[in-house]
Amino acid sequence: MLRIENLTKMFGGLAAVKDISVEFEANQVNAIIGPNGAGKSTFFNLVAGSHKPSSGRIIFDGEDITTLRCDHIAQRGVGRTFQTTNLxxxxxxxxxxxxxxxxxxxxxxxxxxxxxxxxxxxxxxxxxxxxxxxxxxxxxxxxxxxxxxxxxxxxxxxxxxxxxxTDPKILLLDEPAAGVNPEETDGLAQLIRKMKDHGLTVCLIEHKMDMIMGIADKIMVLDHGEKIAEGAPEQVREDPAVIEAYLGSDDDAAA
Amino acid sequence: MWLKLAALLTRPATKYVFIALALVFPLVAQNEYQIYVMASAFVWAIAVYGLNIITGYCGQLNLAHGGFFALGAYTLGLLTADYSWSYWPAFVAALAMTAVVGFFVGIVSLRLKEHYFAIFTLCVGFIMYMLMDKWEELTHGPVGVRNIAPPNGFGLVDFTETTPIYYLVLVFLMLTMWFIGRLSRSLLGRTFTAIRNGDELAQSLGINLMRNKVLAFVLSTTFAGLAGALYAGMVRFIGPEDANVLHTFDMITYLLVGGIGTLSGPLVGTIGIVWLTQSLQFMEEYRMILFGPLLVFLVIFFPRGIVGSFLSWLHRRTQGKAEAAAKAQQSRDTTGRRVNNNA
Amino acid sequence: MNILLQNLINGLTLGSIYSLVALGLTLVYGILHIPNFAHGALYMVGAFMTYFFMVDLGAHYWIAMLGSGAVVAALGVLCERLVFHPLRHSPPIHDKIAAIGILLFLEALVQMLWGADFRRMSSPFTGVMNIQGLIIPEQRALIIAGAAVLVVGLQLFLRRTMTGSTILAMAQNREGAFLVGIDANRVAMMTFAISGMLAAFAATLYAPINLVYPAMGHLVIMKAFVIIIIGGMGSIPGAVIGGMIIGFTEALGGFYLSNDYKDVIAFALLVVILSIRPQGLFTKGAH
Incomplete structure (x- = not known):
């Protein structure tokens, strides 16, 4: 469905996203987690076309969309939500x-x-x-x-x-449950599951671990712009590199 | 009771009442001067409708609007006075001129974000003013353009008279409002509003930012040109001061008072303020002492102006009533009455 | 050769004034992200206050300058408290319109109090320096020296004092500064005060070789905007460099190209620059 090959984004001299390769399969819920500043939002911006990658390719539904403008990418079926939506x-x-x-x-x-x-x-x-x-x-x-x-x-x-x-095939959700209480979070999790049941592919960035562990089919963990782990929730949870990344930073320690 | 009366105002039929009022106005006006003031208010309203497209619907503060108004007036004035074109071909040329210049200014300036766009257009407006003031061979410089042809009435009407020109301007105003009304309810108008909500969000909805912004900008400058051309045919004497940035600020005030991004706001604001300044003669020169604080007051407390605030109030009231009624009946099939937000 | 040198001096004079005005504008933009369209009106009020202190109250030029600086600084703070502070969470179009409102009000007020006439203001520095045939009026020398002192003084204040460094910190990172407990309100008021004071000083320095009238801020503010766009909005060195670029282009362009169109040069330059580089000349990449 969505295949990322060696994706890199440099800002000035710094790599916000470094050499990420990953494949998200259709009709699954995929979560992207990692400490603040790990490059999650940049990753979304690259996939949706808001930023152009420094190198690497993005293949969506068999088509190379790396160089397309955002509105064309949206027309191909990539929908997204933002942390705050200005309506x-x-x-x-x-x-x-x-x-x-x-x-x-x-x-x-x-x-x-x-x-x-x-x-x-x-x-x-x-x-x-x-x-x-x-x-x-x-x-x-x-x-x-x-x-x-x-x-x-x-x-x-x-x-x-x-x-x-927009009739999307894949939905990129940026922290969908930020700022809502635990009950409402459950409701939103159910909604995401419902999206999957309707044949959508979902990709989300989220800090609320309980929610992710409950709904994600696959998790990718980013740290300092690099992919440090990927796999099923149980797998990722036990991964020493992931534990290290989370303990190494104050953020999300509670999550 | 008040609610019902207020709701009447948003009925589609209400507009015919206002059209009828506008039609009989010259008959009930006390003197010719009042008709003239009303006609000039209509001209400004047309320009403000243009500003509303790019600034109200699309959310991009265009400070060159007065410049485009003057560009339309100068195109018509120079073609009729110096090149002896007759009015209507020059009128079409004025529209074409403002559209084409608008297009080229648009493709450069609309790549810029928010503040940069406002500052850039401020400079564009000033360049226009400077050219009209300094390029004497073409524009006659500070002396201005005299002997501009009045609209050609083909021997049927004499548009140098006040009442005929009033009706002519009224026709163009109604055409403008008809078009803007249709635009604002259409998918295209909704596309413009989506851009106001944010570039990033609009793009994520698959909207081509540049194409839509440029379209909105060209539409807005064309309406400025239309107003300018009517103005030149009405006053028949123009000068570089018509491109003064203060006129842009005036139009922003009209728009904000009436209600930015609303359909009847530009008309309400323009007519209201034009009559207010007329009735307080001393204010002509010092009007900005009131307008300035008024602008500040409005953006802080009533950013949606008269019409916008009224519509919000009305919507909340009817919506609240409808929901209370729905609750009382405990039935799911009663839906709230919709208030047309485009009133 | 001498004519060229003369023009370069003129460019330096203009550049000094523009830099001071642009510095105030860029500081406010850097801290609060407001393009303060009213800044030109503050400049104009500065000139009128100096005029008032000198002509009506008979104060000395330096005293009048300080007094004017204080009044305009207070006016800046007042604008921040009454207008921009309540609007801090509004859509960006609102503070631009509010700034325009302040501009219209101040101009109309000054016009009502003093009339729209052009006024002359003298300064004690009417002499002329003659350095090997190069004629430099004292007032121009004062402008150049005064601007240099103010720019250096501002740098020292921002880098060496506690208040100055909090302003810089907030310019670089608003949320970050908030987190480490910087009082954002104090910094905002401080910034407006400095910005207003610089505008008043610039106006006082420039007025003796120019005229004083209510619309005197129009061109200056528009040029100051051109300058901070060229120099990068929010950048302090950018404001000084941009000011000099515009000052020199104008002096030389006015002499060698066309005096009539010298005021258009700055705007034409901006149009060309933004057409080629929408993000400005000195800013790096998009954000």
């Missing part, structure tokens, strides 16, 4: 989600001027997709509320729904 606070949840399906539509300025059939159909389709995605994340009941009026956890779900509305 239009004074508009309804549904209004915020309709644009999610924009990348699968084609109408432009001319269609707006003549109010073409294509535009009407595509708007209807985008609205349906938005409702579907909202239903999927279990928020149909707040579709008319303003973003400003929903809870932190509901915002997280709206961000998921927005990514879902």
């Amino acid at each position: 239009f606070e004074q508009a309804s949840v549904l209004d915020n989600l309709i644009v999610g399906h924009r990348l699968r539509t084609r109408s432009g300025l001319w269609d707006v001027l003549v109010n073409s059939r294509r535009l009407q159909q595509e708007e209807k389709l985008s609205r349906e997709k938005a409702r579907e995605a909202l239903d999927f994340v279990g928020l149909s009941h707040v579709e008319n509320r303003f973003i400003a009026d929903i809870t932190q956890e509901e915002r997280k779900r709206v961000a998921f729904a927005l990514a879902m509305a």
Whole structure:
């Protein structure tokens, strides 16, 4: 599904991501963990095309996407969420989600001027997709509320729904459970499992170990930009290099 | 009671009431001057609608907007006064000019992020002003352009009269609002709004940033050019001061007071402030003593302006009522009434 | 040869003033990420305050300069407290608009109090130095020397004092500085005070060879923005180097190319630079 070959990203003279090779298989939940500053977010940015790698290749669904622009990568089926999602606070949840399906539509300025059939159909389709995605994340009941009026956890779900509305094949989730309480974390974990059940491939960065151990099929551990371990949760948990990396830094010691 | 009355304002039919009011205004106005003031408010409103596309919907603060307004006015003025074009071909040329210059400025400036874009456009606006002021062979320098042709009425109407030009400007204003209304509800308008929410997020949704930003920018400069061309045909005398950055600041004030990113905000803000400054004559010169603190006050306390704040209030109230009703009935099939956010 | 030298002196004078204004702008940007469009208005108020102290109260030039520095510093702090502090979590477009609001207000206020006329302000330094045929008016020499002293003084303050180093620390890493317990409010007020003071000093130095009027800040602030973009927004050495680049280009361009268009040169330079390097001349890579 997603194959990374010798991926390296240099910032100035420093390697934020160093020679990572890994393969994520379809219809699995893959987690990327590691101390702060290990290069996890940079790794996501490389896969999604926000940063261009210094060297290495990224193969998605058999196609080399290394040099593609982010919007083209999104069109190929790579959806993502961010640690914080900036939405239009004074508009309804549904209004915020309709644009999610924009990348699968084609109408432009001319269609707006003549109010073409294509535009009407595509708007209807985008609205349906938005409702579907909202239903999927279990928020149909707040579709008319303003973003400003929903809870932190509901915002997280709206961000998921927005990514879902793009019809992705793989979803990159950056710390999906940051800032929500343990109960809500369980809910989000269930949602991620549901994504997998619907045939999606999920890749997530997360600090909450309990959650990851519960849902991940495969874990990759990064430290100082390098891959120090990869494998099933039980395997990774016992890995001396991983324990060393975590004990060596204050961060996440509690996790 | 108030809620119902307020909700009436967002009904689609309400706009016909306002159109009717605009149509009868010259009949009830006390003198010609009032009609003239209203017509000029409409011209500014058209320009502010343009600014709203790039700054309101797309979130990029364009400080060259006044420059593009003047570019449209100068294109029309010079073509009719010095090259004896008649009004309407020069009008089309003014639109084309602002669109083309907008395109080239856009492809350079929109690669820049936030602050850089604002500063860059500030400089572009200033270069335009300097060219109009200094390039005497072409622009007549500080003297300005006189003898600009009025819109050609083909012997049917005389557009040097105030009332006919009022209706002409009104027609263009309605066309502008019709287009912007359609745009803001469309997928294209939603694409612009997504860009305002953040470049990174928009790109992750597969949106081509440059293409959409440039499109929004060109649309906005074309509306500035449209307003400028109407203005030149109406006052028939223009000078470099029309490109002064203060006009851009004026337009930002109109936009912010009315409601940035809303459909009726530009009209409400422009008409409101233009009449306010007119009624307080002494304010013409010192209006900025009030406008300045007003801008600060608005961005701190009411960043969505009159229309935006009103819509938010209305939405919360109707939504709250609908949800309370739904709870009371304990039934899942009642859904809240939707307030059209595009009102 | 002499003409060239004369023009270089003029460039150095202009560059000194631009550097001082740009320094204040870049400091505020570095610490608070606000492109302070009102900075030019602070510069203008600085000139008027000096004028007020000298002409209306009869104070000596140096005293007037200090007084003006203090008033504008206080004004800067006031702007920070009343306007930018409440907006610190707002979308970036809001502080730009608020800054424009301050600019409009200050200009209209000064115009109401003093009128829109152009005024002359004299300084005690009206003599001319003649160094082997090279004519340097004393005021220009004072500008160059004064700017040099202020730049060195600022460097010493930022590097050698506790307050200065907290400002630098926060410029480099806002969150980091917050974590180690730096009082962000104090640093923000301090930065605005320094920025305002520099603007007032620059205006006071420059006013005797220029004119004093409410719109005098317009061109200066726009050029200062060009300078800090060229020099890298937030960079202190960049502001000085950029100031000199613009000062020299303008003096030489105004003489050898066209005096009419000398004010456009800076902006044309910016347009060319940003067209080729959208991230500015001295900034490294994208963030």
